[in-house]
Amino acid sequence: MARFLANRLALSIVTLFILSVIVFAATQLLPGDVGRNVLGPFADQKSVDLFNHQVGADRPLLVQYGDWIWKFLHGDMGRSLQYQVSVWSLLGPSLVNSLKLAAEAFVLVVPLSILGGVAAALRRGRLADRAITITGLSLTAVPEFVSAIFLIVAFGVFLTWLPVNAQWPQGTGLVGQMRYLLLPSLALVMVLFGYIARMARHGTIEALSADYTRTAYLNGLGTTTVIGRHVLRNALLPTIAVVATQTGYLIGGLLVIEKLFNYNGIGQRIYIAAQNKDVTMLQSGVLLVGVVYLVATFIADLLYSVLNPRIRFGSVE
Amino acid sequence: MTPEPTPLALELRDLDVVYRVRGQDRQVLRGLTLTVGSGESYGLVGESGCGKSTTALAAVQYLPSNGRVRSGSINVAGRDVVRLSRAELRKLRATEVSMVYQDPSQALNPSIKIGRQVAAVFRVRGIGRDEAEERTAAVLRHVQIADVGSVMNRYPHQLSGGMQQRIVIAMALAKDPALLILDEPTTGLDATVEAEVLDLIAQLQAELRTAVLFVSHNLGVIGKMCERVGVLYAGRLVEEGPVDVVLQNPRHPYTVGLIRCIPRGGVRKDHGRLDTIPGFLPPLGEELPGCVFVDRCGLAREICHTVEPPLYQLGEHHISRCHFHEEAPELPRVIPADLGQPLPLDRSSTALVRIEDLEKIYRQRGHTVHAVSGVSVSIWPGETVGLVGESGSGKTTFARALLGLVVPTAGTVEVDGRVVPPKLARRSREDVEALQIVFQNPDSALNRRHTVRRILRRALKKLAGLTGTAAAARLLDLVQSVRLAERYLTVRPNQLSGGLKQRVAIARAFAGEPRLVVCDEPTSALDVSVQAAILNLLVELQVERRLSYLFISHDLGVVRYLSDRIAVLYLGRLMELGPADVVFDGPHHPYTEALLSAVPTIDGGGRERIRLEGEIPSAANPPTGCVFHTRCPRKIGPICEQEEPPLVTVERDHMMRCHIPIEELRRLQQDKDAITA
Numbered sequence: 001m002a003r004f005l006a007n008r009l010a011l012s013i014v015t016l017f018i019l020s021v022i023v024f025a026a027t028q029l030l031p032g033d034v035g036r037n038v039l040g041p042f043a044d045q046k047s048v049d050l051f052n053h054q055v056g057a058d059r060p061l062l063v064q065y066g067d068w069i070w071k072f073l074h075g076d077m078g079r080s081l082q083y084q085v086s087v088w089s090l091l092g093p094s095l096v097n098s099l100k101l102a103a104e105a106f107v108l109v110v111p112l113s114i115l116g117g118v119a120a121a122l123r124r125g126r127l128a129d130r131a132i133t134i135t136g137l138s139l140t141a142v143p144e145f146v147s148a149i150f151l152i153v154a155f156g157v158f159l160t161w162l163p164v165n166a167q168w169p170q171g172t173g174l175v176g177q178m179r180y181l182l183l184p185s186l187a188l189v190m191v192l193f194g195y196i197a198r199m200a201r202h203g204t205i206e207a208l209s210a211d212y213t214r215t216a217y218l219n220g221l222g223t224t225t226v227i228g229r230h231v232l233r234n235a236l237l238p239t240i241a242v243v244a245t246q247t248g249y250l251i252g253g254l255l256v257i258e259k260l261f262n263y264n265g266i267g268q269r270i271y272i273a274a275q276n277k278d279v280t281m282l283q284s285g286v287l288l289v290g291v292v293y294l295v296a297t298f299i300a301d302l303l304y305s306v307l308n309p310r311i312r313f314g315s316v317e
Numbered sequence: 318m319t320p321e322p323t324p325l326a327l328e329l330r331d332l333d334v335v336y337r338v339r340g341q342d343r344q345v346l347r348g349l350t351l352t353v354g355s356g357e358s359y360g361l362v363g364e365s366g367c368g369k370s371t372t373a374l375a376a377v378q379y380l381p382s383n384g385r386v387r388s389g390s391i392n393v394a395g396r397d398v399v400r401l402s403r404a405e406l407r408k409l410r411a412t413e414v415s416m417v418y419q420d421p422s423q424a425l426n427p428s429i430k431i432g433r434q435v436a437a438v439f440r441v442r443g444i445g446r447d448e449a450e451e452r453t454a455a456v457l458r459h460v461q462i463a464d465v466g467s468v469m470n471r472y473p474h475q476l477s478g479g480m481q482q483r484i485v486i487a488m489a490l491a492k493d494p495a496l497l498i499l500d501e502p503t504t505g506l507d508a509t510v511e512a513e514v515l516d517l518i519a520q521l522q523a524e525l526r527t528a529v530l531f532v533s534h535n536l537g538v539i540g541k542m543c544e545r546v547g548v549l550y551a552g553r554l555v556e557e558g559p560v561d562v563v564l565q566n567p568r569h570p571y572t573v574g575l576i577r578c579i580p581r582g583g584v585r586k587d588h589g590r591l592d593t594i595p596g597f598l599p600p601l602g603e604e605l606p607g608c609v610f611v612d613r614c615g616l617a618r619e620i621c622h623t624v625e626p627p628l629y630q631l632g633e634h635h636i637s638r639c640h641f642h643e644e645a646p647e648l649p650r651v652i653p654a655d656l657g658q659p660l661p662l663d664r665s666s667t668a669l670v671r672i673e674d675l676e677k678i679y680r681q682r683g684h685t686v687h688a689v690s691g692v693s694v695s696i697w698p699g700e701t702v703g704l705v706g707e708s709g710s711g712k713t714t715f716a717r718a719l720l721g722l723v724v725p726t727a728g729t730v731e732v733d734g735r736v737v738p739p740k741l742a743r744r745s746r747e748d749v750e751a752l753q754i755v756f757q758n759p760d761s762a763l764n765r766r767h768t769v770r771r772i773l774r775r776a777l778k779k780l781a782g783l784t785g786t787a788a789a790a791r792l793l794d795l796v797q798s799v800r801l802a803e804r805y806l807t808v809r810p811n812q813l814s815g816g817l818k819q820r821v822a823i824a825r826a827f828a829g830e831p832r833l834v835v836c837d838e839p840t841s842a843l844d845v846s847v848q849a850a851i852l853n854l855l856v857e858l859q860v861e862r863r864l865s866y867l868f869i870s871h872d873l874g875v876v877r878y879l880s881d882r883i884a885v886l887y888l889g890r891l892m893e894l895g896p897a898d899v900v901f902d903g904p905h906h907p908y909t910e911a912l913l914s915a916v917p918t919i920d921g922g923g924r925e926r927i928r929l930e931g932e933i934p935s936a937a938n939p940p941t942g943c944v945f946h947t948r949c950p951r952k953i954g955p956i957c958e959q960e961e962p963p964l965v966t967v968e969r970d971h972m973m974r975c976h977i978p979i980e981e982l983r984r985l986q987q988d989k990d991a992i993t994a
Contacts, residue, residue: 308428
């Protein structure tokens with residue numbers, strides 16, 4: 001197992017390195033130099049040069065890249081070009097917001113969709129199965145801005161049960177915050193439910209038809225024991241991997257949802273940075289999302305290998 | 318007080334089982350009646366699709382969701398399982414009936430430790446944790462697992478196939494059931510492992526007096542394991558009787574045909590063709606007013622089409638469902654025995670293929686694995702060399718190196734005396750064309766998205782460089798030569814039966830004019846009647862084209878039928894090489910001797926089983942000296958552990974790698990035969 005995880009860790013580091021290079025290269029491709037972008041077209045060349053010198057944009061690219069990475073690794077993300085404050089002071093709270101939204105969506109969607117998928121598998125081919133499968137599939141096919149707007153109109157405007165604005169006022173308690181996040185979370189549940197449920201359904205069907213399940217039944221075990229002890233554990237392994245790949249989306253890919261619900265998450269923060277050519281913010285923001293994504297994937301790998309003895313005790317090549 | 322009479326372990330009465338397919342009930346079992354007495358072992362044979370597994374699953378009430386018992390009764394240990402409530406059924410399964418099926422690696426839950434899985438059998442009967450653990454250890458010891466403590470703490474994937482099957486058997490017997498159902502329990506295991514598992518089952522059965530329903534397509538296995546046998550065809554029992562009576566004196570044309578298909582008793586290709594059973598099993602659920610076998614029967618007459626034959630009582634307990642059962646032994650052959658004799662071989666000419674000192678070393682996690690070490694074999698035009706050995710002996714790696722699919726670490730491959738490049742991509746088209754392969758599983762070897770025509774045209778283009786009308790003409794030749802009807806050209810492989818698919822795969826290999834075809838277990842996934850047809854085809858093609866084969870199979874009867882010479886591999890080393898008859902009749906290498914003795918044959922009796930101790934050692938860490946010494950029953954002393962014997966010519970054309978002199982081996986092996994005879 002150590003070998004498997006070491007492998008994954010090494011791969012994650014390589015991935016992050018490549019990501020950092022791409023992000024860095026992409027920001028270099030933005031038209032104009034940093035100073036000109038920040039100071040505007042009418043600033044004189046001298047102050048532009050001075051600005052570039054101050055932020056270090058006049059150094060060779062390799063040095064700039066090395067400096068950025070070195071500082072990033074030490075927790076220093078530099079200063080925002082636009083706001084002239086430390087990047088972390090803006091990114092940090094946005095990240096926390098994003099994590100809160102992701103956590104709520106996660107807590108809702110994972111049990112719900114696994115339950116749905118397993119229930120569908122147990123009633124394969126019957127009405128409940130078709131209902132769950134088709135609902136999930138249709139919801140996945142609907143773009144998130146459509147489902148989000150539908151939710152806003154239904155629950156926020158007509159029924160006025162829930163706030164349409166996800167950003168809670170200052171001093172709201174944790175439970176209150178969860179209420180504010182419920183609508184965007186539901187929109188995310190609608191996007192992800194079909195996908196995760198489908199995986200859970202597939203895994204369960206496979207495990208149900210496996211010989212070891214038959215062995216368990218033929219040893220006189222009851223249905224509940226067979227499902228609980230023999231089916232689910234093997235059935236849900238692939239689902240874990242799928243859920244993990246979705247966490248990256250839940251944290252870094254929610255621009256549309258954040259925008260619709262006017263929520264200050266890391267997606268919006270990066271989007272604004274890109275619009276305003278706030279290079280330092282953009283670079284560090286994207287890399288931060290990458291780090292979060294890989295940490296989530298790594299945790300999933302860890303979980304997967306703990307649950308799967310074939311990885312825990314090597315022999316799978 | 319008189320003891321209650323023990324009920325029959327299994328009693329099926331007029332059992333009809335149907336599967337619902339596309340809204341229609343299709344009959345799978347047709348009025349099946351059979352009984353397995355307490356402590357008796359009953360074998361059920363037949364080809365795939367005839368209802369064997371359905372019978373087994375019906376007995377434990379575990380039919381697929383579209384299957385149901387339409388009429389009739391199933392009694393297990395005196396209880397009608399069709400009428401049991403859920404709770405009663407669970408209780409019956411927990412105590413009275415066990416089932417073991419084909420693939421042991423699938424039958425065990427991959428994420429639960431062995432100890433807990435086996436203990437569950439005790440726990441479900443309300444036995445406490447500690448006692449369950451103790452009894453688990455006891456039952457594992459009973460199936461001869463050496464290191465019980467450590468095995469209980471392992472997961473299934475950490476054990477070999479043979480060990481896994483023993484665990485499954487331990488689980489099955491832990492209940493001390495009245496009935497044990499074995500559904501092809503050794504299919505897919507190596508011959509030596511199969512023999513061990515069968516020995517274990519036989520021994521446990523004798524000890525525990527458990528009744529056994531043994532389902533298998535392998536008549537040899539049934540012959541060895543069972544007292545009575547039933548032959549199933551299209552869901553109907555066509556013959557039943559004591560096993561030696563049925564196998565030696567079959568009285569139903571289907572049984573006769575099945576037995577004739579099997580190459581046995583030392584029959585070789587130059588003795589004549591194998592007989593086959595023409596045609597196919599009727600489709601599932603077809604209305605069969607007369608005899609179920611009528612369409613494939615050489616004795617069929619008017620009455621057979623219209624009148625269902627009754628069960629004729631032929632002798633004590635021997636029954637046949639054939640109007641003309643007296644004539645069954647004289648069933649006319651479908652295939653005349655004498656079709657084109659193979660031409661005599663001329664080994665004075667240049668060998669077609671010469672493999673010299675082939676060596677393949679894999680690096681794996683810092684270990685070096687000698688998959689093949691220093692193997693030299695030559696194959697002459699028109700010759701078949703059979704390659705045998707347990708899995709892990711290097712057969713496939715050797716064949717792949719010959720084909721250029723694996724680049725050997727050392728050694729050369731010569732074609733017509735010319736060294737060819739080790740890599741396939743570097744070989745000239747003639748060389749690629751000359752060496753072809755037919756794989757074990759035609760399903761994965763043929764692109765299922767393409768029609769047969771497209772598959773073969775592509776092969777013609779790639780291998781023979783033919784396109785357009787030339788290709789079209791050659792295509793027809795090709796399908797005719799593999800006896801494939803032209804109408805199959807437009808279908809895709811998944812619409813074909815296993816035998817037809819294998820014909821397509823053979824046609825593909827023959828698209829260029831191959832001179833040597835590697836056959837890697839080409840018939841092991843096929844029923845015996847289909848296997849016979851494919852083997853005949855291979856011989857005919859060989860006669861017509863003076864082809865050579867490198868034939869890999871674990872079925873020694875098949876290897877013997879087809880091969881002129883046999884090469885025996887063990888841990889990547891050539892242990893013995895010689896003419897087929899010599900290798901089979903002996904004196905043979907102790908390893909070959911053990912392999913041969915492991916195979917159960919219909920002819921029964923004969924050889925005494927030679928047990929091989931333990932499992933095939935890892936090729937990453939082969940034993941010192943003679944690699945076989947750790948398992949060799951004829952080990953003579955320290956020399957075997959210290960010095961690797963050289964491969965020497967012991968007789969004309971016969972090479973062996975053993976410290977024991979040939980005359981000594983001859984004496985030892987004759988003595989043994991004398992004892993058992």
